Amino acid sequence: MKKLKHPLLVLFILVLMSANAQEKKKYKIHTVAFYNLENLFDTINDTTKYDEASPIMELNESLRAEAYVKKLHNMAKVVADIGHDDTKNTPAIIGVSEVENRQVLVDLVNEPELLKKDYGIIHFDSPDKRGIDVALLYQKALFKPIDTSSHELLIYDDSTRERVYTRDQLLVSGELEGDLIHIIVNHWPSRSGGEARSRFKRVAAGKLNKRIIDSLQSIDPYAKVFSMGDFNDNPTNNSMKKELKTEADKEDVKLKGIYNPFENQYKKMGLGTTGYRDAWSLFDMILFTQPLLEKDYSSFRFYKAGIFNKSYLTNKEGRYKGYPLRMIDAGLSGGYSDHFPVYVYLVREE
Template sequence: MKLLKSLLLLLALVSISNVWAQGEKRFKIHTVAFYNLENLFDTINDPLKYDEASPMMEMKANRSEVYKKKVKNMARVVANIGSDMANNSPAIIGVCEIENRDVLEDLVNDPLLLGKDYGIIHFDGPDKRSIDVALLYQKALFKPIDSKSHELLIYDDVSRKRVFTRDQLLVTGKLEGDLIHILVNHWPSRSGGEARSRSKRVGAAKLNKRIIDSIQSKDPYAKIFTMGDLNDDPTNESVKKVLKAQKDKKRVGLKGIYNPFEKMFTEKGYGTTAYRDAWSLFDQIMMTKPLLEDDYSSFRFWKAGIYNKAYLTNKRGRYEGYPFRSFADGGFTNGFSDHFPVYVYLIKEAIED
């Protein structure tokens, strides 16, 4: 209700300031989101991949039924993200922890999403666990122009052997005519401890920054989103020192990056995943300055949020309040994910026909 009142107030203020010259204005709203789907693997053993270690493949019975429930649960969440305000599922949603294109085909063809006609952009990556990132988009709203998978070359600090991890997906396209660029990430985990693994995420951030710099060298006013499960908080070195993401919109320079999730983490204590009674906000969506301007003749950022509805949380026990994950103690819980999704709303002045 507070969110609705805030939007109505915003629209009222814009309308009042222009009422004499242009009359009242209406705005389109679209949701851009990201969701870690927590081991969305199929039930088929791929001899070319190390998928045996997935929770799905480790199940001894009812694997097919579990898979169907898992897909349906994921579809329910995707269908609901942003619907309170946009009256629609996300126009664009980045995802991670998916095994292949097949599981995404099953997801977008679920009855809850079939009518949205989602397209899929996915590349098979080199991750040793066979998990990838991807982008889903409503074909009626977003028109892809180009897509590329950027290889992340990082090495273990001790063995100096290459760490095979997720590529970074870059998609360029038009959201109802507005040119935007979307980077989808799943940065290296904290396996072995945060300090020991830090350099890997710093390396991922450096690749991310190079991609963004390359886009901005051609167009300083490019509208760029970078999103994903970063396995780092908004305050960590990878985000603050490498990407130089700002928590205050007023401090974002022309080629700078804004992170609306930093204040949620530092000032409100919000998170998207929890471990040992501590919340982390690993899932983030950041953006460049052109998305922050006050001219709503094209899509601009309005508000960010964490989709943490009650049905996505544990209701009791040791993990009460934590994300209600799909797999625990070697079995399927009929839950959702160990991460909450994140989203941003974009608004644009609607032109009267």
Template sequence: MKLQKWLLLSLMILICYGVEAQNKKKFKIHTVAFYNLENLFDTINDPLKYDEASPIMELKANRSDIYKKKVKNMARVIAEIGSDMSNNAPAVIGVCEIENRKVLEDLVNDPLLLSKDYGIVHFDGPDRRSIDVALLYQKDLFRPINTSSHELIIYDDLTRDRVYTRDQLLVSGELDGDLIHIVVNHWPSRSGGEARSRSKRVAAAKLNKRLVDSLQSKDPYAKILIMGDLNDDPTNDSVKKILKTKKDKKRVPLKGIYNPFEKMFTEKGYGTTAYRDAWSLFDQIMLTKPLIEDDYSSYRFWKAGIYNKAFLSNKRGRWEGYPFRSFADGGFTDGFSDHFPVYVYLIKEANL
């Protein structure tokens, strides 16, 4: 009798396990990322650009070798972002602090990225430092449909002179068949102090909001990702009051924006760049409500992260733990960037 009970119990366990295994869903997963490449300039003096002050142009020797190493270091990082879960480099990655299309071509043709067959979306912008934003995408995963560059017109509060800064890049396309829209940003810096420069980032946020509103006026359910180095934290007015972001998914209205990086900053103290022993989380990726729904028949947000592996940080000295930047004290450090990359995973039920 005891043997019969044991066999019956074992059978019930096996049946329950089998049902659970059958009900387990399998998902496709893609990484969408953003990375400030910290002054990725070539070694050619462009007479039409103010590139003489770039760190690599200020070097006295070995510019070509250092440029190649800088490109390879950037390629190494991009190849690894999100790969522990997706087993692939980012399907799409926004970048900033790049000089021109040529440096992007060198980057995507590095042996570490060549097999990914990245395409490039880039427009030359008016920034006074000659740095632009761009989008890289794996051609077999993402197909651009519309691309546009949007000029941010701002003025210095004291002199009223025009401040030439980065354009905002809008790319609409299909990620594995799903229509998504991506806005790539590099908002004005805090030069002159946070308070004095604040209005410039508020203006950048307002331009961002107009782009989002325009997309949502055509389709309230538009899937939009806003990414970039904002030079503001998730709690600053530009993000909270202008974009009206929410840190809790349940509180995001239909046309609202979810910022998964706010809790990382306020509750965990995480950051992507450091200055004077204080961390800032300037690099962020935000999503509109249709990307955070629970229906995974199309691509939805799963989770977000900061890619801050040990090799990307300084190992010792005064700057221990800070991002291991490429250039410091007038020389090349063989580092990477003064910012950590950020990423989100998008997942979708696989059709078996």
């Protein structure tokens, strides 16, 4: 009998391992991201826009084409890398800002790093005085748009009474592998003239954003809504905390509430997506509504949020060491954007 004990023990362990393997759940994971592409302009002077101030247009005409090709390649490399280490795929959905027109997006998604992913493009021209827009790129095999709309931000300067022309907010509703989600892509008014003086513009943008979210939740309180973009405000500013009423901790988010997974990264960890005057700001964020926090993984739920700040995206020396490496700083040899991208992972049980 003693000789049988060891083989029986091994058999018993193998049976347990087999049962556990069968019970182990498998999950599908996708990346949803946002990236400010910092002046993705073409080489053509558009007289209807103020594109002369773009870094490419400031170059000698003989160098513009080379710079544009390099810019496209660098932007495509970053987009392809976001989330790839974990998902082995490029983002299923990515919002972008600071693009001049639809054609630069067509050129971007046809770069070798992205071409095989067959990205669709959703873009509207906005009334921004610089001629820059927001847009959404999506893998056609994964996301199916149902409805798209552009929402105009109407604001006026108190001193001049003139309209401030800025970016519209893009709303896209569609199905991510059968799950209905809504995405708002933003690029809120800048801090030009100072944070306090320009604050009313971003407060107005926050009010518009909340109205869009409220309209979706009035139809379905359990709507899965993402609001992503370069908000030109930090997670703790009034536009976030008072207008959108964002929460930093999951347990505080009620139905119809909004979670900001980047608030604690900013407050407790000191992280940022862009640097200015020797200080970090976390202007780029992805916010979302409470149903994405639930624990029923029969549909896509939030798993993780992060800032994509790999080493190759940063300055290696000088005053701005560690800050985003801009193309304007690196010249034709490299450089990317003055913002790091941000992302969230969504998971669903297979």
